[in-house]
Amino acid sequence: MAENIRVLVAKPGLDGHDRGAKVVAAALRDAGMEVIYTGLRQTPEMIVEAAVQEDVDVVALSILSGAHMTIFPRVMDLLRERGVQHMLLTGGGIIPKTDAEELAEIGVGKLFGPGTSTRDIIGYIKEEVDRRRVADEI
Amino acid sequence: MKLLDRFLAGDRTALSRVITLLENDRDRRSAILDRLYPRSGKARRIGITGPPGSGKSTLADRLTARFRTGGRTVGIVAVDPTSPFTGGALLGDRLRMQGSWDDPEVFMRSQADRSHSGGLSEATPYAITALDAYGKDVIIVETVGVGQSTLDVSEVSDTTVVLLTPESGDSVQAMKAGLMEIADVLVVNKSDREGAALFASELKVIVDMGRWEEGWKPPVLSASARDDTGIDDLYERLDAHADYLSGEGRLQARRLRQGRSAIEKALGELWQGRLTVLQDAGDAMDRLSERVAQRELSPLAAAREMMDKMAD
Ligand code: B12
Ligand SMILES: Nc1nc2c(ncn2[C@@H]2O[C@H](COP(=O)(O)OP(=O)(O)OP(=O)(O)O)[C@@H](O)[C@H]2O)c(=O)[nH]1
Ligand SMILES: [Mg+2]
Numbered sequence: 500m501a502e503n504i505r506v507l508v509a510k511p512g513l514d515g516h517d518r519g520a521k522v523v524a525a526a527l528r529d530a531g532m533e534v535i536y537t538g539l540r541q542t543p544e545m546i547v548e549a550a551v552q553e554d555v556d557v558v559a560l561s562i563l564s565g566a567h568m569t570i571f572p573r574v575m576d577l578l579r580e581r582g583v584q585h586m587l588l589t590g591g592g593i594i595p596k597t598d599a600e601e602l603a604e605i606g607v608g609k610l611f612g613p614g615t616s617t618r619d620i621i622g623y624i625k626e627e628v629d630r631r632r633v634a635d636e637i
Numbered sequence: 638m639k640l641l642d643r644f645l646a647g648d649r650t651a652l653s654r655v656i657t658l659l660e661n662d663r664d665r666r667s668a669i670l671d672r673l674y675p676r677s678g679k680a681r682r683i684g685i686t687g688p689p690g691s692g693k694s695t696l697a698d699r700l701t702a703r704f705r706t707g708g709r710t711v712g713i714v715a716v717d718p719t720s721p722f723t724g725g726a727l728l729g730d731r732l733r734m735q736g737s738w739d740d741p742e743v744f745m746r747s748q749a750d751r752s753h754s755g756g757l758s759e760a761t762p763y764a765i766t767a768l769d770a771y772g773k774d775v776i777i778v779e780t781v782g783v784g785q786s787t788l789d790v791s792e793v794s795d796t797t798v799v800l801l802t803p804e805s806g807d808s809v810q811a812m813k814a815g816l817m818e819i820a821d822v823l824v825v826n827k828s829d830r831e832g833a834a835l836f837a838s839e840l841k842v843i844v845d846m847g848r849w850e851e852g853w854k855p856p857v858l859s860a861s862a863r864d865d866t867g868i869d870d871l872y873e874r875l876d877a878h879a880d881y882l883s884g885e886g887r888l889q890a891r892r893l894r895q896g897r898s899a900i901e902k903a904l905g906e907l908w909q910g911r912l913t914v915l916q917d918a919g920d921a922m923d924r925l926s927e928r929v930a931q932r933e934l935s936p937l938a939a940a941r942e943m944m945d946k947m948a949d
Contacts (some may be wrong), residue, residue, distance in 0.1 A: 535723065549738070553746065583650060637658070
C-alpha cells in the first residue's frame with residue numbers, strides 16, 4: 500500500500516462553493532494523507548505549478564460552477580506538458596454524468612457528485628495511487 | 638536522463654522528485670545526498686519561526702518578493718504538523734504563499750513534520766540541501782507554529798527570524814518557549830493591530846536585558862505582513878546580519894556547530910533505521926520487552942543489549 504499519499508485540493512476559477520472541497524480535504528487528512536489546500540480562485544496554471552512543486556500523487560479539483568469542461572481538459576494538458584501525467588487528476592462537484600464520461604476519455608479520473616461518501620473517495624484514491632506510483636532511477 | 642542528471646541540468650520537476658525521495662526513501666537518501674551535499678553550502682538560509690498563526694507564511698511570501706526584487710532566487714520549505722492520531726496533515730502554508738507563484742525562480746515546498754519533534758520534519762534539512770545544490774540564492778524555512786517545542790530551525794539557518802504578534806500576549810511566554818535565545822532578528826508582526834507598539838517596546842527591554850554575542854544584538858522590528866509594511870526594514874537587517882556573520886569566521890563557526898548537530902541527528906536516524914529492521918526481522922524486542930515488564934531487566938540494560946545486536 501502506498502504510504503505518505505500527497506494530494507493537492509484546489510478550487511479553480513471564480514467558484515465560491517468551498518464546503519465540498521473543505522469536507523474532502525479534511526476527510527483525506529483523517530485518512531492519513533498529506534493534503535495541500537491552496538484555496539479559492541486558482542487558475543489551471545497555478546494548480547499545475549503547485550502540483551509540480553509539491554510533487555503530489557493526486558490533483559483534486561472541486562467545481563460546482565459549471566466550468567468543468569474547460570478546466571479539467573486544460574489542467575490535463577498542462578500536466579502532460581510538464582511531464583507529470585502519472586499524477587491522478589480527479590475531483591467532484593456538480594458534474595453531469597455525460598460530461599464525466601467525456602472527461603474520462605481524455606484521461607481524467609473518477610468525478611464525484613453531491614452525496615458521495617468520503618469513504619468511496621478515499622478508497623478510490625488509495626487504489627489509484629498504488630497503481631500509478633512510478634519508481635525513479637537516480 | 639536519470640533523475641539526478643536532470644536535477645543538475647536545472648529541471649524543476651526533477652528537483653521536486655528529489656525532495657520526495659529524500660523524504661520517503663530512506664534507502665536511497667544517502668546515495669542522493671552523496672551527490673548533492675558537496676554542491677550545497679552556497680545559499681543563505683533564513684529560518685522563520687513563531688506561534689501558530691503569527692503570520693509566518695504571509696511574511697515569507699512578502700520577503701520572497703523582496704528578495705526577488707533584489708535579484709535573488711528563492712527556495713522555500715514550509716512545515717506543518719502531522720496528526721499523531723491519523724498520520725495525515727493539512728498543509729496550509731501555500732495558501733498564503735501565492736505572491737510569486739508564476740515566478741520560475743521561486744520554488745516552494747510544503748512538508749508535513751511526520752511527527753518529528755522540534756518544529757521541522759526529519760527531511761527538512763535534506764530539502765534545504767536539495768534547494769541549495771539546485772542553486773537557490775536564498776532559502777526560507779518556515780517551522781510549524783511552535784509553542785514550547787525545541788527549536789531545530791536554528792540548526793539549519795544562518796539567520797533565525799522569530800515572529801511574534803501583539804496578541805501572542807506577554808513576552809514572558811516567548812521567553813519561556815526559548816524563542817528569545819535563538820532569535821537573530823525579532824519581528825512584531827500584525828503591527829496594524831492595537832497594542833503592537835507597546836508590545837514591541839516590552840520586547841526591546843527584554844532584549845536589552847539579555848546577553849548577546851559580541852557585535853550583534855537582535856533588533857526588534859515591526860511589520861505588517863498583511864499590509865506589506867516593514868518588509869524593507871527586515872530585508873535590510875537580514876543583509877546586515879549576513880554581513881555580521883561573514884566577519885571573523887562567524888558563519889564558519891556556526892556551520893561547524895550545525896555540522897556537529899547534524900551528525901548527531903543522522904546517527905539517531907541510522908539507529909532508528911536499524912531498530913526498524915531488527916523489529917521486522919526478529920523477536921529480540923519482544924523478548925526484551927517481556928523481561929523489562931517482568932522487572933528482570935531495566936529498560937536501559939535492554940537498550941544496551943539491543944545496541945550490541947545492532948553494532949554488527
Ligand atoms: C451551499 C450552496 C451555496 C452557498 C455556498 C457556501 C460555500 N461557502 O460553499 C452559497 C449561498 C454562497 C451559494 C452561492 C451560489 N450558488 Co450555490 N449552492 C449551494 C448548494 C445548496 C449546496 C452546496 C454544498 O455546499 N454542498 C455540501 C458539500 C459538502 O457538497 P458538495 O460540494 O457537492 O461536495 C460533495 C461532492 O460534490 C463531492 N466533491 C465536491 N468537491 C469535491 C472535490 C474532490 C476533490 C472530490 C474527490 C469530491 C468532491 O464530494 C463532496 C462530499 O460528498 C448547491 C446545491 C447542491 N445541492 O449541491 C448550490 C449550487 C451549487 N449553487 C448554484 C449556484 C447557481 C449558485 C450561485 C451562482 C447562485 C447565484 N445566482 O448567486 C452562487 C455562486 C456563488 C459563487 N461565488 O460561486 C448551483 C450551481 C449550478 C450549476 N453548476 O450548474 C447549485 C447546484 C444550485 C442549483 N441547483 O442551481 N451556493
Ligand atoms: N492583521 C494582520 N493579519 C495578518 C498579518 N499577517 C498575517 N495575517 C493573518 O494571520 C493569519 C495567519 O497567517 P499565516 O501567514 O498563515 O500565519 P502562519 O504563522 O504561517 O500560520 P501557521 O503556519 O498555521 O502557524 C491569516 O489570516 C493572515 O491573513 C498582519 O500583518 N496583520
Ligand atoms: Mg504558515
